[in-house]
């Protein structure tokens with residue numbers, strides 16, 4: 001199985017002099033091109049920093065990040081941002097969208113900016129994605145006129161516009177009620193089944209239990225991993241139990 005992301009002995013520090021701290025303290029991680037993984041750990045353990053490092057959003061002090069056979073530390077900022085835009089998708093707890101644009105326009109904006117000539121095709125693709133995630137009827141709505149779950153669905157559509165090889169999600173269900181969170185996880189599972197790798201950062205055992213490999217971080221290190229079958233089936237409760245048991249075992 002091809003690796004979509006390889007992080008090798010990543011060190012990332014913040015601060016200077018005696019204030020300097022390794023937030024990532026020699027982290028090595030590999031994600032397969034069809035994998036659905038999550039990262040758990042206490043607040044401040046370095047989960048988001050790891051996601052930023054693996055996606056090239058943030059530089060690293062030492063080690064290496066290879067994305068789809070490209071060494072991210074060896075390429076310039078322009079090429080890096082091209083890769084992020086065309087080969088990666090990002091979703092966050094609160095999708096940042098423009099208040100003066102409707103849902104459809106918010107979804108297509110980044111793609112149109114890159115490729116004005118194909119506006120029609122881009123809109124068509126956005127409509128297909130909106131249908132897939134169940135928000136077709138909302139395209140003309142202002143972003144203040146939809147629920148948090150609907151807004152996150154729009155965020156997922158935006159992240160999928162360029163058919164990314166991986167979706168990075170930082171607490172994508174963190175602001176949602178449990179029903180909406182489960183629906184967002186259904187959508188992410190489906191996207192993964194169709195061939196896109198997904199890496200989520202989460203505090204929620206129910207979210208992590210939907211993924212097939214959970215990496216547990218503490219103090220800038222991956223201290224443990226839990227593997228689960230890819231297909232969730234009817235076993236969600238036993239999966240959640242396994243995740244919480246592991247959390248207890250390693251004390252996070």
Ligand SMILES: Nc1ncnc2c1ncn2[C@@H]1O[C@H](COP(=O)(O)OP(=O)(O)OP(=O)(O)O)[C@@H](O)[C@H]1O
Nearest residue numbers: 014015023041042043044045046047048049050201
């Ligand atoms: N730009 C920065 N400058 C200085 N310190 C930072 C910066 N970004 C993160 N940190 C510090 O790095 C540590 C890890 O942060 P990170 O956001 O990766 O943790 P996390 O595990 O994702 O936490 P949470 O679950 O609370 O989101 C924290 O102590 C944070 O304060």
